[in-house]
Amino acid sequence: MKPVTIADVAKYAEVSKSTVSQYLNQRYDYMGEKTKKRIEEAIKELGYSPNIVARSLKQKSTMTIGVIVANILHVFSTQVIRAIEDYCNKSDFHIIVCNADDDPAKEKRYIDMLRAKQVDGIIAFPTGDNVELYNRLIKDDYPIVFIDRNVSDVPISTVMLDNEKASRLAIDEFVKKGYRNIAMFTPPLKRDINPRVERIKGYKEGLKKHNLSFHSKYLVSGEISELQGKMDEILQGSNHLDAILAMNDRVLFEILKYAKANQLRIPEDFALIGIDDVSFASFYSPALTTIAQPAFEMGKKAAELLLEKIKNKDMTCNYEIHRFEPELVVRSSC
Amino acid sequence: MKPVTIADVAKYAEVSKSTVSQYLNQRYDYMGEKTKKRIEEAIKELGYSPNIVARSLKQKSTMTIGVIVANILHVFSTQVIRAIEDYCNKSDFHIIVCNADDDPAKEKRYIDMLRAKQVDGIIAFPTGDNVELYNRLIKDDYPIVFIDRNVSDVPISTVMLDNEKASRLAIDEFVKKGYRNIAMFTPPLKRDINPRVERIKGYKEGLKKHNLSFHSKYLVSGEISELQGKMDEILQGSNHLDAILAMNDRVLFEILKYAKANQLRIPEDFALIGIDDVSFASFYSPALTTIAQPAFEMGKKAAELLLEKIKNKDMTCNYEIHRFEPELVVRSSC
DNA sequence: CTGAAAGCGCTTACAG
DNA sequence: CTGAAAGCGCTTACAG
Numbered sequence: 242m243k244p245v246t247i248a249d250v251a252k253y254a255e256v257s258k259s260t261v262s263q264y265l266n267q268r269y270d271y272m273g274e275k276t277k278k279r280i281e282e283a284i285k286e287l288g289y290s291p292n293i294v295a296r297s298l299k300q301k302s303t304m305t306i307g308v309i310v311a312n313i314l315h316v317f318s319t320q321v322i323r324a325i326e327d328y329c330n331k332s333d334f335h336i337i338v339c340n341a342d343d344d345p346a347k348e349k350r351y352i353d354m355l356r357a358k359q360v361d362g363i364i365a366f367p368t369g370d371n372v373e374l375y376n377r378l379i380k381d382d383y384p385i386v387f388i389d390r391n392v393s394d395v396p397i398s399t400v401m402l403d404n405e406k407a408s409r410l411a412i413d414e415f416v417k418k419g420y421r422n423i424a425m426f427t428p429p430l431k432r433d434i435n436p437r438v439e440r441i442k443g444y445k446e447g448l449k450k451h452n453l454s455f456h457s458k459y460l461v462s463g464e465i466s467e468l469q470g471k472m473d474e475i476l477q478g479s480n481h482l483d484a485i486l487a488m489n490d491r492v493l494f495e496i497l498k499y500a501k502a503n504q505l506r507i508p509e510d511f512a513l514i515g516i517d518d519v520s521f522a523s524f525y526s527p528a529l530t531t532i533a534q535p536a537f538e539m540g541k542k543a544a545e546l547l548l549e550k551i552k553n554k555d556m557t558c559n560y561e562i563h564r565f566e567p568e569l570v571v572r573s574s575c
Numbered sequence: 576m577k578p579v580t581i582a583d584v585a586k587y588a589e590v591s592k593s594t595v596s597q598y599l600n601q602r603y604d605y606m607g608e609k610t611k612k613r614i615e616e617a618i619k620e621l622g623y624s625p626n627i628v629a630r631s632l633k634q635k636s637t638m639t640i641g642v643i644v645a646n647i648l649h650v651f652s653t654q655v656i657r658a659i660e661d662y663c664n665k666s667d668f669h670i671i672v673c674n675a676d677d678d679p680a681k682e683k684r685y686i687d688m689l690r691a692k693q694v695d696g697i698i699a700f701p702t703g704d705n706v707e708l709y710n711r712l713i714k715d716d717y718p719i720v721f722i723d724r725n726v727s728d729v730p731i732s733t734v735m736l737d738n739e740k741a742s743r744l745a746i747d748e749f750v751k752k753g754y755r756n757i758a759m760f761t762p763p764l765k766r767d768i769n770p771r772v773e774r775i776k777g778y779k780e781g782l783k784k785h786n787l788s789f790h791s792k793y794l795v796s797g798e799i800s801e802l803q804g805k806m807d808e809i810l811q812g813s814n815h816l817d818a819i820l821a822m823n824d825r826v827l828f829e830i831l832k833y834a835k836a837n838q839l840r841i842p843e844d845f846a847l848i849g850i851d852d853v854s855f856a857s858f859y860s861p862a863l864t865t866i867a868q869p870a871f872e873m874g875k876k877a878a879e880l881l882l883e884k885i886k887n888k889d890m891t892c893n894y895e896i897h898r899f900e901p902e903l904v905v906r907s908s909c
Numbered sequence: 910c911t912g913a914a915a916g917c918g919c920t921t922a923c924a925g
Numbered sequence: 926c927t928g929a930a931a932g933c934g935c936t937t938a939c940a941g
Contacts, residue, residue: 246918257928262920273926293691294637295918298628299933305671305692313657323647326674335692337639338672340660358639358669359628498858521855524832580934591912596936607910629934632917 245287254283265291297359306547307355309339309348309365311389316490317517317536318366321388324540325364332548334361343432345370356383362547367392369432384550388543390435396560398550400543404436405443407532407567411486411514412447414530418575420484420512423448424459424475426468426496427488440488440516468495469502476511483511484575490517493529512575516567528572535565579621588617599625631693640881641689643673643682643699645723650824651851651870652700655722658874659698666882668695677766679704690717696881701726703766718884722877724769730894732884734877738770739777741866741901745820745848746781748864752909754818754846757782758793758809760802760830761822774822774850802829803836810845817845818909824851827863846909850901862906869899 247265251258256276263272264280283289297303308325310318326336337360341348345368352374355363362384367375375395378385391399408425415423425444430437445455458480461471472495475482487493493515500507507513507527515522518533542563581599585592590610597606598614617623631637642659644652660670671694675682679702686708689697696718701709709729712719725733742759749757759778761771779789792814795805806829809816821827827849834841841847841861849856852867876897 244918247920248918258919259921259929260927263927266920276927290687290691292632292693292918294628294632294693295933296920297933298626298632298918298935299920301933303628313653313660319647319653322672323674326647326672333688335671335673335688337669338656338660339669340657353624354667354669357624357627359626494854494858497855501858501860501862519855520828521831521853521859524828524835525855526835526860528835578934581936582934592935593913593937594911597911600936610911626934629917630936632919632934633936635917 244292245289246292247289249287250280250283250289253287254279256280301359302361303359304333305335305337305358305360306551307337307339307351307358307360307363307365309341309351309355309363311341311343311366311368313338313340316520317389317534320536321540321543324537325544328541328544329548334548341366341368343368349374352378361551362386364388364543364547366390367395369434382554384547384554386543386546386550388539391562392435393433398546398559398561398563400539400546400563401565402436402534402539402567403564404439404567405446407516407534408440408443408486409447409450410532410567410569411516412444412451414514414569414571414575415484415486415512416451416453418508418512420575421453422459422481423453423484423486424461424482425486425488426471426492427460427462428492429464430462437488444486465491465495468492469499472496472499476505484508485511485513487513487515490515490519493517493519497525507574514575518570522570522572525574527574530572530575531570533568533570535568539565578626579623580626581623583621584614584617584623587621588613590614635693636695637693638667639669639671639692639694640885641671641673641685641692641694641697641699643675643685643689643697645675645677645700645702647672647674650854651723651868654870655874655877658871659878662875662878663882668882675700675702677702683708686712695885696720698722698877698881700724701729703768716888718881718888720877720880720884722873725896726769727767732880732893732895732897734873734880734897735899736770736868736873736901737898738773738901739780741850741868742774742777742820743781743784744866744901744903745850746778746785748848748903748905748909749818749820749846750785750787752842752846754909755787756793756815757787757818757820758795758816759820759822760805760826761794761796762826763798764796771822778820799825799829802826803833806830806833810839818842819845819847821847821849824849824853827851827853831859841908848909852904856904856906859908861908864906864909865904867902867904869902873899 247258247261251261261280308322313319329336339351341351348368349371364386366389367387369392372395375392385397387397387399427437448455461475463471485496487496514530516532518531522529522531581592581595585595595614642656646652656672663670673685675685682702683705698720700723701721703726706729709726719731721731721733764771782789795809797805819830821830848864850866852865856863856865
């Protein structure tokens with residue numbers, strides 16, 4: 242059964258294709274009532290539905306945007322995607338989801354493919370390593386917005402957490418509760434992934450603000466798999482470590498595993514605050530004090546910005562960084 | 576800057592569009608070396624990249640599939656999507672993600688839109704309430720596969736967990752550890768969502784197998800928000816409830832919250848097994864015994880089946896249900 | 910070995 | 926108020 246086209250409808254309704262097209266696009270300013278009726282009926286009778294690919298080719302708009310996340314398995318990405326989808330849905334946009342896995346080559350491939358597919362714009366968690374490509378997009382006036390991270394010297398509007406504040410909030414809370422020897426645990430810092438850099442900056446600033454000095458041995462970084470070993474070192478040593486700030490949920494997991502395996506009590510043996518409000522925070526024992534990111538608001542904002550850019554392509558592409566406020570959720574781990 | 580087209584390349588290379596097209600599609604059986612070189616250079620010089628929308632229109636294939644999940648915020652959906660994306664990526668397919676929220680109207684809208692967009696096929700977590708539409712798809716020989724749930728009397732290939740077995744595994748484990756008064760907690764059962772029905776069936780069978788009788792008061796269902804109240808009732812009453820099977824992760828959360836709020840000990844006050852291997856299961860206190868679903872394998876299988884159908888559209892569309900094995904992960908909550 | 914022509918299914922000035 | 930025609934950017938027989 243071959244699909245029915247606008248030509249079939251036209252023939253059935255005994256009008257021209259143009260007229261059917263007018264009808265489809267609700268331009269019935271001057272359309273005769275009878276004509277309208279006939280077309281309506283023909284469409285129903287034949288079960289016609291327009292081929293959007295053909296329309297896209299002509300109109301140069303696919304009503305689709307690409308979303309390139311680092312990894313959809315991260316809860317934050319998932320929430321961002323959901324928010325984007327909800328927002329786009331209202332404007333009849335669809336989203337193509339891609340996982341770049343923090344791999345610049347994969348990211349490049351996806352961006353190229355998405356453009357070839359003529360998506361109207363892209364929202365990306367940039368790897369940061371395709372500067373040339375990013376600049377090309379800007380030069381082409383291609384609608385794009387970054388989320389979670391930005392890239393230095395690449396003026397693309399970005400939606401980000403106020404990462405420094407996230408760390409500061411945690412430090413303030415630790416200090417308020419009487420902890421002084423505060424460590425920060427983080428994944429590797431090789432590539433300059435912006436949020437990590439900023440969170441560490443916030444950590445240092447937070448210490449300073451309270452007249453606590455920064456000790457590099459308290460900034461513990463390593464692959465997720467190495468973190469348990471590193472905990473061993475620092476906790477066994479003669480450090481009077483009494484509090485830990487976890488850079489993100491994955492790091493938090495490792496700390497929690499370690500505590501359980503070694504029967505350490507939280508917050509008695511060490512207090513703990515994690516950035517990212519994990520799903521089980523409220524009913525863990527102890528309930529976990531966390532710094533929550535407004536993921537949905539951030540996703541929504543990114544979608545708003547992108548659709549805005551798509552609609553006003555001509556407008557001067559004003560570059561802005563939109564910062565969102567982290568929120569301290571006080572529970573019992575600190 | 577207007578995009579460069581195949582015509583521009585042709586002019587620049589001084590050949591015809593046909594020849595450029597041949598080149599793009601790697602049909603250089605009889606192409607002269609010099610021609611090839613010239614085209615290659617022209618493409619590079621002009622920064623040409625083919626417009627896939629135009630190609631799609633002609634070839635009637637968009638290299639894109641739609642994935643309609645109930646809700647991307649569920650971890651299971653997320654894992655399934657990731658697996659699908661990875662698999663599709665290898666064949667250069669892209670995926671459009673939609674959240675139907677278990678709303679049949681939304682599902683219908685998405686299916687219609689995806690077809691209008693000419694996606695080559697769809698993978699869906701069906702709501703089950705659009706039987707007419709599903710049958711239409713079958714009649715049109717439209718490539719589609721279901722995942723997680725199937726729909727009675729709708730012969731569309733489906734990838735599912737062996738849900739009955741999931742419950743049976745749990746019951747076996749409870750009994751093995753000496754528990755006899757086993758309750759099952761579940762979200763509402765109004766619509767016949769297949770996995771729920773099957774898990775309850777498995778629960779009953781499991782009891783029977785061990786000569787335990789089924790008491791309807793032990794099958795506790797309600798909206799997520801009501802579950803805590805229901806727990807109160809059943810635990811306060813004079814029931815010697817000593818074990819609970821949680822239908823899914825969301826139900827498990829409520830039980831865990833309740834236990835914490837009321838300082839109940841697991842497994843001393845009641846043993847607990849949850850279907851879905853939640854992220855924190857291994858480091859919760861107690862570590863949670865769970866029934867894990869092979870989400871990635873299931874997503875991959877669904878993608879395989881769909882791409883298979885897309886490639887052999889003519890082949891008789893053999894309808895099969897593919898069952899996947901749940902796995903008991905023994906930890907300390909039972 | 911390469912090109913002219915038709916066509917995919919729409920939309921959009923432009924006539925009348 | 927409606928239709929003929931051109932065109933969006935490709936691909937694909939078919940000639941030569």
